Amino acid sequence: MANPLLTIVSKEVKELLRDPKILLGIIVMPLILFPAMGSAIGVSQRAVSRAVRRMAIAVYNEDGGLASQEIIEFLSKDNEIYIIEAENLEEALKRFMEAESSILLYIPEGYSERMASGERCMVRIYVHLRRLNMAETGKASSVEQLLMIYGEECSLRRIRRILKEAGEELQPEAVRRPISISYASILKGVVLDVPPGAIFGIIMSQNIMLPMMIMMMNIFAIQMAATSIALEKEQKTLETLMTLPIGKITILAGKLCGSILIAIAGAVSYMIGFSYYMRSTLGFIPQLTIETLSEAGLRLSPLGLTLLGAIIFLTLLLSLALSLSIAVFAEDVRSAQSLVGLIYIPIMMPSIILMFTDVDMLPNAMRWLMLIIPYTHTVIASKAIFLGRYTPVLVAVAYMLVFTVITLYITTRIFSTERIITARVRRWRIRGHEG
């Protein structure tokens, strides 16, 4: 006879993968949807950068002096300048609002005089938010940067002149900025020529990506398991399955394994699609940080990888067992999926909260509540593994193991009783079958 477990697993995988809703929704869609979204955002970002590259800048020059002419010439090198002729600022603004440009540089009266006398000068940028899009904000910050560069040049020119008059042979750049700062970070005893911001970027990306990956994988697994058992009820195949000459535990294990396989495929597909999306939009994990990851010792060691695998496996097993225990009470796939939605709360809560903070930073009551939820330990452990702190990981594995064993025991008890056949949810009330 063929191995009963393999037979059930093979049937489960075939059944689930041949269901167009599952194949499309869980495996194909992330591979299409995320890259499509990423490309769409990439296209719009390129459009924004094109718009920012050569800007139309309106200038209302109330000053009219030499210094103000110089600043206009500086800006006109790479941009189109429209001079607004007006009696006063109010009229200038009115004309600016009627014009195409969305940036107005206002140079007030006395600018050149103040510049010549070495005083601090003020200019004002008006941004006309016509479309409230990224390009308008981008243009404003580009003009600001250009003015900062111009200001730096003015400053150095002035320092150079003063030094010459004083007969000093100093570097104008050193006079302007006597201290130059370069960063290094020390992490796990290793000194890295990397600013802490870059390391923080990596940690943040892990803090977001890992819990999100685990959360998505769990949700897929829960959906799979719920669908798998509810399909048996919906298709009226459960009774036959339960009278076959195989143990109830084998049926349960077969369903768990089949669901895990599809959930992993779904999670991989999701992560491929999602990382493409992140790369094409935010440059979420640039090459520099991936190299730095290895240099900083933040890459997983074989032990870390094993522990991460163990914790993810236990988490999946727990989710599947919970899902099966709940979904057996549903009559069809739709009601099973809405019933298992209850499990999403304890999965999503720690994932989202721990993306932004550590459990130790939470208020006492909240911290204990979070620590009771087994999924919190998955997130804590996955973060600790990357930092090479294995004690909290072992605690998490132990806690998850206990929780999973208890849940699996309850699930096998439910599978061993007749409630798997008779129980069904009707309007959120669980009843036995009468007949």
Added chain:
Amino acid sequence: MKAVEVKGLIKRFGDFKALRGCSFNVDEGEVFGLIGPNGAGKTTTLRIIATLLRPTSGSVKVFGLDVEKRADEVRRMVSYLPEEAGAYRNLSGEEYLRFIASFYSEDVEAMVREGKRISGLRERLRDRIKTYSRGMVRRLLLARTLMTSPRLAILDEPTSGLDVIYAYEVRRLIKGYAEERGITILLSSHNMLEVEYLCDRVALIDGGVIIEEGSPGELREHYGAENLEEVFMEATGRG
């Protein structure tokens, strides 16, 4: 040896008493019919014999084995066709037969061949089950029930929901297989004519108790009735 021995069987679902002390025996090699109206307790009785439900009290033995204490062994001897059974819609008919056969036999292919023969679905077995008509699904399910050569086949309303032609074919199939293989068949039906055609002996069940038992001929004679329908009405005091 008795194929099935049911003694004082009681089954409660909460406050509802589905079986109230049901007793009957099925001899090895016979086709036995459990007949009664909807809600009489037929399905509950068959589910208990098939090890799906547990009795509240009383005893049920299949070939001498207690269905509660030795459920695993009982399942190896029994093949059960539920009334509203379905098959995995995304598998082909052949894949479904192979899936079931792999739990019963070393020679899976021989069992699948037998299943194909019984089903009579031929090349349609290569198609996904979701493309089958209700009658085709029922034939496939009957084929998977019988192809395993069980010592006891339990068929709950085998022709339920089928049109005249399919119901006729399924009845012929059951009768032919029982005669050919000599296996014990326990079936339930509320179609008295079907039971009369198929069964060697019948038990009339009403309100969770057996009210009469015997061969169709004996019962007709005893009640001076023309058919089992009249026997049932007389026996239950509805006539």
